[in-house]
Amino acid sequence: MSLIEVDALERTFVVRRRSGSVRRTRSVVRAVQDLTFSIDAGEMVGYIGPNGAGKSTTIKMLTGILVPTSGELRVAGLEPSRQRTELARRIGVVFGQRTTLWWDLPLRDSFALLQKIYRVPDQRFHENLDRFVELLDLGDQLDTPVRQLSLGQRMRGDITAALLHDPEILYLDEPTIGLDVVSKGRLREFLRALNAERGTTLLLTTHDLQDIEALCDRVIVIDHGTSVYDGSLAGLHAQGGSTRTLVVDLVDEAPPIDVPGAAVRRVEGPRQWLAFPADASAAPIVAAVASAYDVADLSIQEPAIEDVIRDLYSHGA
Amino acid sequence: MVRLWIRAELSYPASFAMLVVGSMMINALDFASIAIMFSSIDSLGGFGLREIALLYGVTGVGIGVADTAIGSVERIGEFVRTGRLDQMLTKPVPLLVQVCADRFTLRRLGRITQATVVLVWALPVVDWTPTRLLVAVLMVLSSTALFFGLFVLFSCVQFWTHDASEFANAFTYGGNTLTQYPLTVFPRELAIALTFVLPIAFVNWYPCLYLLGRDDPFGLPEWLQFCSPVAAAAVVTVALLVWRTGVRRYTSTGS
Numbered sequence: 001m002s003l004i005e006v007d008a009l010e011r012t013f014v015v016r017r018r019s020g021s022v023r024r025t026r027s028v029v030r031a032v033q034d035l036t037f038s039i040d041a042g043e044m045v046g047y048i049g050p051n052g053a054g055k056s057t058t059i060k061m062l063t064g065i066l067v068p069t070s071g072e073l074r075v076a077g078l079e080p081s082r083q084r085t086e087l088a089r090r091i092g093v094v095f096g097q098r099t100t101l102w103w104d105l106p107l108r109d110s111f112a113l114l115q116k117i118y119r120v121p122d123q124r125f126h127e128n129l130d131r132f133v134e135l136l137d138l139g140d141q142l143d144t145p146v147r148q149l150s151l152g153q154r155m156r157g158d159i160t161a162a163l164l165h166d167p168e169i170l171y172l173d174e175p176t177i178g179l180d181v182v183s184k185g186r187l188r189e190f191l192r193a194l195n196a197e198r199g200t201t202l203l204l205t206t207h208d209l210q211d212i213e214a215l216c217d218r219v220i221v222i223d224h225g226t227s228v229y230d231g232s233l234a235g236l237h238a239q240g241g242s243t244r245t246l247v248v249d250l251v252d253e254a255p256p257i258d259v260p261g262a263a264v265r266r267v268e269g270p271r272q273w274l275a276f277p278a279d280a281s282a283a284p285i286v287a288a289v290a291s292a293y294d295v296a297d298l299s300i301q302e303p304a305i306e307d308v309i310r311d312l313y314s315h316g317a
Numbered sequence: 318m319v320r321l322w323i324r325a326e327l328s329y330p331a332s333f334a335m336l337v338v339g340s341m342m343i344n345a346l347d348f349a350s351i352a353i354m355f356s357s358i359d360s361l362g363g364f365g366l367r368e369i370a371l372l373y374g375v376t377g378v379g380i381g382v383a384d385t386a387i388g389s390v391e392r393i394g395e396f397v398r399t400g401r402l403d404q405m406l407t408k409p410v411p412l413l414v415q416v417c418a419d420r421f422t423l424r425r426l427g428r429i430t431q432a433t434v435v436l437v438w439a440l441p442v443v444d445w446t447p448t449r450l451l452v453a454v455l456m457v458l459s460s461t462a463l464f465f466g467l468f469v470l471f472s473c474v475q476f477w478t479h480d481a482s483e484f485a486n487a488f489t490y491g492g493n494t495l496t497q498y499p500l501t502v503f504p505r506e507l508a509i510a511l512t513f514v515l516p517i518a519f520v521n522w523y524p525c526l527y528l529l530g531r532d533d534p535f536g537l538p539e540w541l542q543f544c545s546p547v548a549a550a551a552v553v554t555v556a557l558l559v560w561r562t563g564v565r566r567y568t569s570t571g572s
Contacts, residue, residue: 013568060569065406067565081565088409098400100407117408 001077002038003169003201004062009035009071011057011225031057032225035071041168044195044202046216046233048209050309054225055205059171062203063093076168089118092162096174099154100161101146107157108142111164118165125164132160135190152183159187163194170194172204176211188214209233209302223309237278242303242311246274246282248289249297259288270296278303333423340427348373348435351497362501367442368529369499374436375521376496379460380489381429387468389419391485394475403569412564413469413557443528452543456524459545463520464489466552469560476563492517501534508535519548 011032016024032054039045049055060066062075064084073080078087093100101110115125133139136156141149149157155175162170172191176184192215194200206212212219212233219236221229229236236242246262249271256264257272262285266273276285282300289295303311351373355366364372393416396402405415443449471485478484492515500508500522511518519541526533527542 060403063407065403066567066569084406085409085411088407091407093404093407095400095403098404100404117410 001074003041003076004037004039004203005072005074006035006037006058006062007072009058009061009073010069011054011061011066012069030225032061032068034226035222037220037227037230039201039203041201042195042199043218044191044216045204046212046219047203047205047222048207048212048219048309049205049222053222055222056173057225058222059093059173059203059205063091063171064088089165090168092165092167092170094155094158094162094170094172094175096155096172096177099146099158101154101157103147104145106143106145107138107149110146110157110161114161114164120165124166128164128166129160132163135193136160137186151178152180155179155183155187159190163200166198167200169201169203172202172206174206175204176206176208184208184211191215209304209308221309221312228309229312234279236308236312237303239312242278242308243275244278244282244303245301246276246285246289247299247301248272248274248293248295251294251296254293257289257293259285259292261285261288336424337427337430340424341431342427344377344428344431348431362499363534364499364501365442367439368525369497370435370439371442371528372499372521372525373497374432374439375456375460375525376493377432378429378436378457379520380464380493381425381432382461383464383468384489385421385423385425385429387413387417387465388422388425390416390468390472393472394478397475397567397569400569402567406564413560444530449528452524452527455546456521456528459524459549460520462549463517463545463552464492466549466556467492467517470552470556473556473559473563476567488515492520496520496522505535512537512541516548516552519545 009032010030013029013031015027015029017027018024035054035058047055047058057066061068061073062080064080064082064087067081075087076090078090080087101107102113105113111129114120115122120128133142136159138153138156138160141153141157144153146154146157159172159175170191175191176187179187188211191202191204195202195215202215204211204215217232219229219231219233220227221236229239245265248257251270253270254272256267257274258264259274261280262274262276264272265275274285274289276282286298289298348370351369352366354361359365361369390413393402396405396416401419402412405412405419408415443453467489468485471488474484495503495511496517500511500518508518511522523542524545527539533539533541
């Protein structure tokens with residue numbers, strides 16, 4: 001049996017809108033509908049979709065915060081909303097935009113509190129804490145109150161907090177939001193190591209396709225509350241026909257660049273945008289451009305998740 | 318966890334001491350106003366000053382202890398808005414326990430101390446027997462439990478309205494104020510309502526009637542005077558049921 005089993009899951013919300021000074025109209029919004037997937041132990045799965053697609057709602061049902069309206073849901077053999085506290089010992093949750101730490105307490109005290117809450121044995125607690133503090137480079141921040149931490153430090157603190165009790169599953173909701181490139185890189189490296197060393201199952205939602213590229217073998221795309229794609233990232237690009245963009249700054253204005261494997265999409269003075277398939281290598285195209293033209297600068301733009309999903313629709317239809 | 322919050326609070330000993338002393342003084346004035354009233358009258362609703370002190374002390378200790386334990390539940394609406402509740406729901410400890418312990422504060426210590434002093438001063442008014450002692454102990458426990466239940470019950474409203482802590486205060490602190498006086502100063506209808514609808518009269522009124530050996534001024538049956546633990550259990554049960562429903566119907570906030 002899989003570690004996470006979701007079958008025909010549905011969650012609706014009743015929204016009341018004011019339609020007059022007193023009168024209100026009730027409408028039912030389906031945040032998640034007919035959602036089915038399963039995840040095995042040790043997998044690293046990216047859960048992506050546009051804003052309001054139902055990602056957070058799904059995570060909240062998987063953790064037991066929200067009760068499903070209908071459908072089947074099993075996590076580690078438990079029913080999350082009914083066996084919430086039991087499940088809590090076996091999962092770790094990080095909400096990127098909110099902290100689980102106590103604002104006024106130093107990190108060290110927050111961790112000590114969590115040890116009590118999860119009843120982690122002393123020895124295991126110190127082993128874990130030492131390991132995570134070293135890997136995440138938190139040593140200097142342990143005695144700083146959480147409100148004085150930077151966003152990146154706080155995020156690393158939150159991730160440590162979610163892992164002190166050795167959870168089998170780690171849910172990450174937008175873990176890299178607002179982080180700089182260096183912090184993002186370090187975080188991804190840490191998560192990869194965690195999965196390799198401890199076999200922790202990861203389910204992460206993100207807006208950053210690079211998170212997925214760096215971490216996940218599998219992507220589930222959700223839109224309007226239901227799964228529209230489940231498979232590898234390469235497969236997603238291939239199926240959607242999504243493209244990456246090479247932005248070329250030439251020294252002088254020139255007619256549209258003509259190199260094999262790429263097509264010019266836009267020209268603006270000396271700057272040109274070349275599109276090429278997302279699953280193709282950029283190297284030969286860059287080489288071809290550089291050898292034929294006087295190039296001042298080059299950069300590559302990854303497709304945004306919104307574009308990938310839009311492409312998925314336009315090609316699927 | 319509770320220890321940690323107390324430690325955090327005691328890290329500013331001067332401000333903590335001021336807070337406790339300040340709250341004691343405010344509360345002392347509160348009772349002084351009743352005492353001063355008695356300089357021009359001999360009884361209020363048929364009760365003497367010491368008898369009223371008994372009522373006053375019991376309800377004061379009850380709400381003080383309950384507020385210390387569960388006062389944070391008032392902030393449940395804030396927890397919902399800030400997403401703190403989501404965090405609590407992913408921890409392996411019952412939600413209510415976490416809410417109690419969050420920012421546990423001893424700010425009610427002044428209230429409890431003052432009410433205890435008033436209660437002790439009032440004790441000689443009772444003609445003590447073993448049964449009366451038992452009823453008195455159960456009364457203090459029930460009064461705490463009743464207020465505990467009321468705090469939880471009326472804070473649950475915030476699951477639906479998200480911000481109505483004043484609504485809860487009307488019943489908890491309001492109930493405390495009502496029960497500082499003998500119910501005989503109120504109309505009979507209110508006394509009935511406070512017995513059978515919102516059983517605040519069981520906080521101190523009925524057991525105190527027994528302790529003082531008085532007949533029920535409203536002519537209600539004598540066995541009500543022993544029913545405080547039952548009323549407390551009923552209120553706490555209802556409160557916990559409503560609380561559970563609230564948590565299950567909880568819709569969280571956007572990410």
